[in-house]
Amino acid sequence: MKAPSTIPTHVSIIMDGNGRWAKERGKERVFGHFEGVESVRAVMECCVEWKIPYASFYAFSEENWGRPEAEVDALMGLMAKAMVGEFDNFQKHNVRFMVLGNRARLSAGLNATIDKIMAGTASNTGFTMILFLSYSGKWDILQAAEKMAHDLMNHPEKSFDAEDFSHYLVTDGIPDPDLLIRTSGEKRLSNYLLWQSAYTEFVFTDTLWPDFRKEQFYEAIEEFSSRDRRFGKVK
Numbered sequence: 400m401k402a403p404s405t406i407p408t409h410v411s412i413i414m415d416g417n418g419r420w421a422k423e424r425g426k427e428r429v430f431g432h433f434e435g436v437e438s439v440r441a442v443m444e445c446c447v448e449w450k451i452p453y454a455s456f457y458a459f460s461e462e463n464w465g466r467p468e469a470e471v472d473a474l475m476g477l478m479a480k481a482m483v484g485e486f487d488n489f490q491k492h493n494v495r496f497m498v499l500g501n502r503a504r505l506s507a508g509l510n511a512t513i514d515k516i517m518a519g520t521a522s523n524t525g526f527t528m529i530l531f532l533s534y535s536g537k538w539d540i541l542q543a544a545e546k547m548a549h550d551l552m553n554h555p556e557k558s559f560d561a562e563d564f565s566h567y568l569v570t571d572g573i574p575d576p577d578l579l580i581r582t583s584g585e586k587r588l589s590n591y592l593l594w595q596s597a598y599t600e601f602v603f604t605d606t607l608w609p610d611f612r613k614e615q616f617y618e619a620i621e622e623f624s625s626r627d628r629r630f631g632k633v634k
């Protein structure tokens with residue numbers, strides 16, 4: 400497929416609408432989650448092809464722990480299976496895979512799988528794929544503040560600016576997203592990258608996540624290409 404006119408450094412996606420997609424077909428919600436994995440794969444292929452350096456996916460929020468146990472278990476199982484299943488593909492396409500979020504809430508088994516895949520792909524340089532798992536923006540800011548407070552206690556003479564603070568976030572070393580796409584018609588952040596999205600461009604689409612494939616991804620990036628990013632300055 401033809402590359403979009405501008406290639407963002409970091410594209411992030413709030414993958415939403417799996418449940419509704421399944422419901423429309425008279426199926427269980429998890430069926431939508433299954434199909435959603437195919438959309439992740441499609442986006443991943445575009446990133447490799449178009450040389451997008453960073454792509455991140457909001458896969459499970461801290462709030463999502465409040466869903467029925469059966470759905471949470473199915474999602475976690477699906478995530479583990481998808482990661483393991485994609486490992487060869489990651490190597491083939493030189494993809495560095497990362498999971499960011501409150502890892503302490505994940506099961507020991509899932510954490511072991513994540514560690515294995517992250518370690519196995521850590522030196523890949525093609526593109527970085529990040530899965531935000533058990534993540535929330537407020538959690539991230541709080542854990543960063545806690546670490547910064549600790550350093551401040553040990554070095555009371557120091558002063559910290561926004562740039563210093565960002566190094567305590569779990570996204571340290573990863574550029575802030577240029578483009579954030581949310582599917583399924585919802586127009587909110589749902590506690591995603593609150594700090595990191597200060598100057599992000601937002602594209603909202605009514606397409607449900609399992610229907611979001613290469614063409615929709617291309618269109619979202621084309622919309623981003625037409626935006627005038629001023630960062631508070633005058634042209």
Ligand code: IPE
Nearest residue numbers: 414415416417418419458459
């Ligand atoms: C997104 O789809 C996946 C997760 C949040 C894990 P949803 O499961 O939120 O689907 P809808 O929004 O209920 O349709």
Ligand code: IPE
Nearest residue numbers: 413414415457458459460589
């Ligand atoms: C946001 O979707 C979280 C993820 C996509 C992982 P939700 O479906 O949980 O968000 P709300 O509840 O509609 O805000």
Ligand code: MG
Nearest residue numbers: 415416417418
């Ligand atoms: Mg939803």
